[in-house]
Amino acid sequence: MSKHPYRGLTLIAAVLLLLPLVLPNSFYVDLAIRMAINAVIVLGLNLLIGFAGQISLGHAGFIGIGAYASAALPTHFGWHPLLAVVAGAIAAGALAAVLARPIFRLKGHYLAMATLGLGIIINIVVRNEAALTGGPDGMAVPPMVFGSFEISGDKPWYWIVASLLCFSIWASINLIDSPFGRALRALHGSEVASKVVGVNVLRYKLTVFVMSAMFASIMGSVTALYVGFVTPNLADFFHSIELVTMVVIGGMGSIYGSVLGAVLLTALPQALATFEGWETVVFGAILMLSMIFMPKGLVPTLAARFGKGE
Amino acid sequence: MLAEFLQFLFSGITVGSTYALAALGFTLIYNSSHVINFAQGEFIMLGGMLAVYFTHSGLGLPLSLVLAIVLPAIVGLVMEKVAIEPVKGAEPVTLIIITIGASLVLRGLVQIWLGKGTFSLPAFSGEQPINVLGATLMPQSLWVLGVTAVVVLCLWYFFARTLMGKAMLATSFNRVAAELVGINTDGVLFLSFAMSAALGALGGILITPITLTSYDAGIMLGLKGFVGAVLGGLGSGLGAVVGGLLVGVLEAMGAGYISSSYKDAMPFVLILLILFFRPSGLFGGKATDRV
Amino acid sequence: MNMALLEVQDLSIQFGGVKAVQNASFSIDAGIVYAVIGPNGAGKTTLFNLITGIYTPTAGSILLDGQPIQGKSPDVLAKRGVARTFQNLQICMNMSAVENVMVGAHLRLDRNLFKAALRWPALKARDLDLHAEALELMRFVGLEAYASASADSMSYGALKRLEIARALAMKPRLLFLDEPAAGLNPKETIEVDALIRKVADTGVTVVLVEHDMKMVMNLSDRILVLDYGRKLAEGTAAEVRRNPDVIAAYLGAHA
Numbered sequence: 112m113s114k115h116p117y118r119g120l121t122l123i124a125a126v127l128l129l130l131p132l133v134l135p136n137s138f139y140v141d142l143a144i145r146m147a148i149n150a151v152i153v154l155g156l157n158l159l160i161g162f163a164g165q166i167s168l169g170h171a172g173f174i175g176i177g178a179y180a181s182a183a184l185p186t187h188f189g190w191h192p193l194l195a196v197v198a199g200a201i202a203a204g205a206l207a208a209v210l211a212r213p214i215f216r217l218k219g220h221y222l223a224m225a226t227l228g229l230g231i232i233i234n235i236v237v238r239n240e241a242a243l244t245g246g247p248d249g250m251a252v253p254p255m256v257f258g259s260f261e262i263s264g265d266k267p268w269y270w271i272v273a274s275l276l277c278f279s280i281w282a283s284i285n286l287i288d289s290p291f292g293r294a295l296r297a298l299h300g301s302e303v304a305s306k307v308v309g310v311n312v313l314r315y316k317l318t319v320f321v322m323s324a325m326f327a328s329i330m331g332s333v334t335a336l337y338v339g340f341v342t343p344n345l346a347d348f349f350h351s352i353e354l355v356t357m358v359v360i361g362g363m364g365s366i367y368g369s370v371l372g373a374v375l376l377t378a379l380p381q382a383l384a385t386f387e388g389w390e391t392v393v394f395g396a397i398l399m400l401s402m403i404f405m406p407k408g409l410v411p412t413l414a415a416r417f418g419k420g421e
Numbered sequence: 422m423l424a425e426f427l428q429f430l431f432s433g434i435t436v437g438s439t440y441a442l443a444a445l446g447f448t449l450i451y452n453s454s455h456v457i458n459f460a461q462g463e464f465i466m467l468g469g470m471l472a473v474y475f476t477h478s479g480l481g482l483p484l485s486l487v488l489a490i491v492l493p494a495i496v497g498l499v500m501e502k503v504a505i506e507p508v509k510g511a512e513p514v515t516l517i518i519i520t521i522g523a524s525l526v527l528r529g530l531v532q533i534w535l536g537k538g539t540f541s542l543p544a545f546s547g548e549q550p551i552n553v554l555g556a557t558l559m560p561q562s563l564w565v566l567g568v569t570a571v572v573v574l575c576l577w578y579f580f581a582r583t584l585m586g587k588a589m590l591a592t593s594f595n596r597v598a599a600e601l602v603g604i605n606t607d608g609v610l611f612l613s614f615a616m617s618a619a620l621g622a623l624g625g626i627l628i629t630p631i632t633l634t635s636y637d638a639g640i641m642l643g644l645k646g647f648v649g650a651v652l653g654g655l656g657s658g659l660g661a662v663v664g665g666l667l668v669g670v671l672e673a674m675g676a677g678y679i680s681s682s683y684k685d686a687m688p689f690v691l692i693l694l695i696l697f698f699r700p701s702g703l704f705g706g707k708a709t710d711r712v
Numbered sequence: 713m714n715m716a717l718l719e720v721q722d723l724s725i726q727f728g729g730v731k732a733v734q735n736a737s738f739s740i741d742a743g744i745v746y747a748v749i750g751p752n753g754a755g756k757t758t759l760f761n762l763i764t765g766i767y768t769p770t771a772g773s774i775l776l777d778g779q780p781i782q783g784k785s786p787d788v789l790a791k792r793g794v795a796r797t798f799q800n801l802q803i804c805m806n807m808s809a810v811e812n813v814m815v816g817a818h819l820r821l822d823r824n825l826f827k828a829a830l831r832w833p834a835l836k837a838r839d840l841d842l843h844a845e846a847l848e849l850m851r852f853v854g855l856e857a858y859a860s861a862s863a864d865s866m867s868y869g870a871l872k873r874l875e876i877a878r879a880l881a882m883k884p885r886l887l888f889l890d891e892p893a894a895g896l897n898p899k900e901t902i903e904v905d906a907l908i909r910k911v912a913d914t915g916v917t918v919v920l921v922e923h924d925m926k927m928v929m930n931l932s933d934r935i936l937v938l939d940y941g942r943k944l945a946e947g948t949a950a951e952v953r954r955n956p957d958v959i960a961a962y963l964g965a966h967a
Contacts, residue, residue, distance in 0.1 A: 166514050168521075213697045220457060220513055224651060225696050227644070228689035235686040282829035289828030289835065290821040293807070297815045300804025307764065307802070308882060309790030309819040318825065348640065352521060359518055364806075388533035395525025402519045403507050 116288065119367050120280050127273040131266075140265045142381060144337060147272040148330050150373035151279045153357045154366065155326030158283075160355070161364030162295045163319045165215075166223045169230020170354050173203040173324040175237055175346025177331030178252075182341045183243050185253040192255045196332040203328035207321045215316045222320075230351050237343045249342030252335040268337040275333070276370075279326075283366050295319065299364070356394055360401045362408025371410055424555030429677040430670060431553075435562040435631065437669020438569040439465065442624030443646020444653065444661035445576065446617035452593030452656055453606070453613040456505060456516045460524035461621055462643015463531075467493040468622025469634030470531055473540040482545070490622045496527070497618025501611055524639070532636040544630040565627045572623065573662055580658065589613065593656065621646075641685060645672070648688040652695050654705025663703060717742040717917055718763070718886060723772035723782070725762055732758040733941045735772070740934075742885070745908070745918045747928045750938035751961070756921040757799055759938065760890050764796045765789045776886070790819055795884035797875040799891045799921075805864040809855065812863055812874055813846040816881025849877045853907055869900045876907065880916075887911065889920040893927055905930060929953070937961075 127147075134140050152174065159165055180199030184190040190198070206229070214225045237244050244250060254263040262268065286292045297305040298315055306312055335341045344350065353376060361372025376394075383390040405412045443461055450458045468489050475485030504519050545564050550557040580586035592599040592609045600606050625634065625642070632638075649668040653660025668688050676684035695702060716739035723736045733755045740746045748756050761767045763774055768783040775781070776792055795816075804812055821842065827835045847859055853873040858866055866874065872892060879887055892908065893901045905927050912918050912931075922928050928935065928949075935952045937944040945955045952958055 160514065164512075164514065166517060168517075210693070217696070217700050220517060221696055221700060223457075223517055224647075224692060228648075228692045228696075231644070231689045232686050232693075235683060239682045281831075285831040286825065286829050289839065290818060290823045291825045291828045293811055293815050294818055294823065296807055296811075297804045297818075300806045301802040303766070303786075303798070304802035304804060304878075305815065305818075306786040307790060307796055308816050308878065309787045310815075311787050322825075352525070355518065355521075363514075388529045391525050391529030391532060393529075395522040395527075395529060398522030398525065399504055399519050400522075402511075402515050402522065403504065406508075406511065406515055 116284050117281070120277065120284065123280065123370065124277050127277065131269060137265050140269055142378065144265060144269055144272050145334075146374045146377040147276045148334055148337075149354070149357060149377050150276055150370045151272075152327050152330045152354060153361070153369040153373045154279050154283055155323035156354055157358045157361075157363065157365070157369045158295070158319050159323045160358050161362070162299050163316050164299045165316060165320065166220070166355065167226040167320070167323070167351070168223050168355065169226035169228070169233070169348075169351050170323070170327050171346045171348070171350035172226075172230035172233035173207070173327035174331035174334070174350070175233050175343070176203045176206070177328030177333075178335040178341045178345050179237060179244055179331075180328070181332040181335040182245075182250050182252045186250065187243060192253060192336065196329060196336075199332050200325045200328045204321045204325045207324035208317065211317050211320045212313075215313055215320075226351075227348075230346070230348060234343055234346045234348070237346055244343075245341075247343060249340055252339050252341055254339065255336045262336070263339065265337075268333075272333065272337070275330075280366060280370070287366070296364075352398075353394065356398050358408075360397060360409055362410040362412070365408060365410040365414075368408050368410035372408070425677070427554055427556035429673045431556060431558050431562060433670035433673030434666055435559075435565050435669070436628060436673070437649075437666035438565045439624040439628040439642060439665075440646045440649045440668050441662045441665025442569060442572065442620045443643060444649035444665040445573075445658060446620045447647055447650040448653075448656060448658055448661040449589075449613045449617045449620075451650070453589060453596075453610045454505065455513070456520065457647070457655075458614075458617065459517065459520040459643070459647075460500065460527060461617060461646060462639035462641070463524045463527040464493045464497060464618040464621030464639070465625035465642045465646070466531065466634065466636065466639030467496065467527065467618075468625030469542070469629035469638065470535055470540070470625075470636065471622070472542055472626045472629060473634060474535060476542065482543070486626055489626055490619050493622035494615040494619040497614040498611060500618075501614035505610070505614070506607070524643075528636060528639060535636060537636060539633050539635045540629075541633045542626070542629045559631065561627075561630045565631070568623070568627055572620070576658065585612075645669075645688045648692045648695075651692055652702055654702030657702070657704040660702055660704035716740055717777065718919075719775040719778075720763070721773045721775070723759075723762060723769050723774060725758060725767055725769045725771075731941055733762065733769075733938075736938070736941070736943050737772075738936050738943065738946055740886075740917065740919060742917050743912075743915060744933035745912045745920070745931050747932035747935045748919065748921045748938060749923070749925075749928055749935060750944070753940075754938040755941040756938055757890055758941075760796065760888050760919075760921060764794060764888055790882060793882075793885035794888070795879035795882045795886070796888035797872070797879055797890055797892065799894065801868075801871050801875060803863050803871050803874060808860070808862045809850065809858045809866060809874055810843060810846050810860075813849055813877045813881050814842050816878035817842055817845070817883075819882065846877075846881060849880055850874075852880070852910070853877045854903060869896050872896070873904070873907065876911070880911065884916060886917045886919065889918065889922075891921055891923065893922060893924045901927060 130143055156167065156170055159167055177199035181192060181195045184195035184198060185192050210225055210229060214222050238247050254261050294305060294310045294315060298310060298312055302312055357372035357376045358369065362368025380390055383393060443465055446461045447458060450456055471492055472485050472489035475488050476482060500523050504523050508515060508519065544561040546560045550559055580590055588604045589609050591604055592606045596606050645668055646665060649665030650661050652667060653664025668691065671691060672684060672687045675687040718740040720736055720738050723733055725733045736759060748759060750756055762769050765784050765786040773780050773782050781789060821838060822835055850856060850859060853876050855870060855873055858870060892904050896904060901924060908918060908931055932949055935949055936946045937952060937958050939961050944961060945952055945958045
């Protein structure tokens with residue numbers, strides 16, 4: 112337990128506050144928003160991968176559920192955008208719960224396989240049901256409204272997303288140093304030991320998986336509302352791999368690692384935008400190299416190198 | 422009625438043979454190292470793409486085919502040495518991520534080198550369709566089925582009758598015990614990657630005249646092959662073959678009778694069903710856990 | 713009240729063809745120190761694993777307070793006040809020493825995840841109390857030097873005691889110690905001996921598996937002797953020491 116657990120958070124909050132003053136134009140603001148969105152998703156995913164030690168290879172599917180809920184429900188059924196966000200999160204959570212219950216009883220990489228399958232199925236459904244989803248070309252997303260006040264454009268969304276990020280970091284820090292968080296870490300450290308002290312391992316794994324699915328869905332909705340448009344790419348296999356890469360490179364089980372991983376790997380595709388093949392190669396190389404040489408990820412490795420501290 | 426059924430069946434077992442070869446590849450590597458090699462699909466793709474490249478370069482079909490099998494095998498060896506051996510005792514999550522990384526590297530490199538186009542190979546013995554009870558069977562399908570059958574037989578012989586094959590089996594049952602009796606388990610792992618890659622590449626070559634190939638053809642083929650391996654029971658060679666064929670047939674039947682736009686989704690619905698109801702697959706044993 | 717705390721009736725388990733435990737029957741009264749001894753492979757750890765829910769028996773029953781518990785999972789048994797340590801240490805190396813102990817108190821805490829995420833004041837206060845309690849437990853088992861250490865920096869002997877502290881954090885009624893002295897030097901063994909005595913004095917019923925005969929004879933109120941999964945003898949230390957079957961099978965060279 113550290114004396115100043117929120118020091119990193121304060122730093123990040125400060126950066127987020129000052130960033131709009133420093134960024135030259137809206138391209139960079141957009142980038143910052145995307146980084147923050149990914150960071151929140153990765154925080155949730157890291158709970159699953161870094162703490163429960165399970166891997167999800169289809170997380171983009173949950174993002175897609177939230178994104179398309181925000182697109183389709185208001186457009187085709189007249190739902191209020193906020194309700195659509197909630198509906199998406201519930202759907203994602205329910206799907207995760209149904210999927211995970213039988214899977215977590217098994218040992219090994221079964222969740223990886225199951226989430227792989229689920230992610231691909233969601234992607235195919237989204238591509239096929241053009242009447243609902245606009246098919247491979249995607250569809251427009253009605254913006255979030257409160258009465259007559261419409262939230263659109265990068266300014267309001269920047270602040271919304273920045274707040275969400277700060278809140279998520281704060282909540283994650285609190286969570287880790289709590290009975291729930293300790294049980295989770297114990298589960299990762301020694302499943303047998305955690306069982307023996309009374310941790311219902313199945314229920315914890317399930318909870319974490321459902322939580323990370325709902326985080327992803329909500330941020331999918333946020334992405335949809337911010338961009339104003341959704342395409343099936345949001346929910347494809349490569350996107351799922353990108354997210355796992357962010358967790359891995361930042362550090363499995365590390366909160367700040369999640370943020371760092373998201374920042375680095377959201378910027379990377381932008382830098383490699385014209386070199387599509389190279390983007391794939393670089394992602395693959397990063398995955399391989401970091402797992403071989405730095406399996407703990409950037410933040411934990413650096414933290415260990417420079418002594419225990421924050 | 423019958424003609425339609427046969428049509429779906431033929432196309433199902435044709436593509437199912439490729440899945441079977443891929444599934445065998447997964448099984449081989451899984452058995453010698455408990456690694457699920459997500460790059461398996463890229464070996465399939467490499468087979469097809471290299472065959473196209475060499476034939477277009479004027480090397481003639483037979484030589485191109487040989488190269489298109491040997492080169493991926495070498496790639497497999499390199500991958501094992503560079504990416505798998507250094508992290509021998511790592512957590513399963515780590516290994517899965519490494520193989521995913523390897524698959525991205527392979528796919529990206531091919532994309533850069535050969536572009537995003539779709540390519541085909543000439544059918545090995547012409548394109549004259551054969552009429553069977555009202556259904557059409559392409560000669561290439563016969564090649565696919567025939568070669569796959571021969572390969573499976575050879576593998577069976579290899580594992581059942583040769584010392585090397587038995588050594589590989591021993592390693593898959595108990596790695597430590599195998600080492601203790603003098604089996605070079607590192608060598609077994611090395612060989613299993615080469616064999617997996619070759620099998621995958623072969624499958625890719627055989628199917629290219631029918632389904633074409635491109636830099637990203639490997640993803641789906643590999644994943645479906647993986648479903649086949651799980652369906653048959655991860656770790657069982659017979660299961661891999663049966664599983665792969667079954668996935669192909671069910672996919673074709675599903676596409677034909679239920680919905681063709683969801684063709685690609687069928688194998689993944691299948692894997693969810695397997696994991697829900699019978700995770701050890703058709704032929705996989707139930708693993709007992711010693712605490 | 714004469715009902716035994718734990719009663720084992722005709723318990724058996726088979727792994728394939730190996731009958732690891734066969735028709736074991738015995739009972740343990742509350743408040744005593746009960747030892748299970750026997751040669752390696754006699755089924756002692758298997759018996760522990762059966763009682764603590766890690767294995768499900770193929771036959772027989774286990775009654776805690778008269779209620780059957782066989783086949784129930786470890787986390788359910790934890791709720792009933794059953795705690796254990798492991799022969800092969802099961803320490804969470806990814807956590808600090810104190811946190812390992814705090815995990816032991818898992819069931820006594822508010823595990824609500826929303827309150828945790830929002831830093832509910834009552835939860836936070838309780839956590840601080842728990843931290844102090846955990847440090848106290850570490851002091852009890854002699855680990856005060858490791859108050860701010862991480863688990864992966866501790867010695868084997870210290871980790872064995874950490875497991876005991878974690879088990880005590882559960883405030884158990886029944887504590888199973890699986891070879892608490894294994895791998896310890898003579899000095900450490902004496903310390904563990906004293907520690908177990910201290911624990912028993914607090915009223916916890918202690919069941920231990922141990923090879924160190926001196927320790928067993930010293931500590932135990934009653935002893936169960938297993939051989940090839942079967943009960944060979946049961947009684948007080950003096951009775952067991954005199955039992956000719958036991959001497960023949962096991963104690964021969966050691967007494």
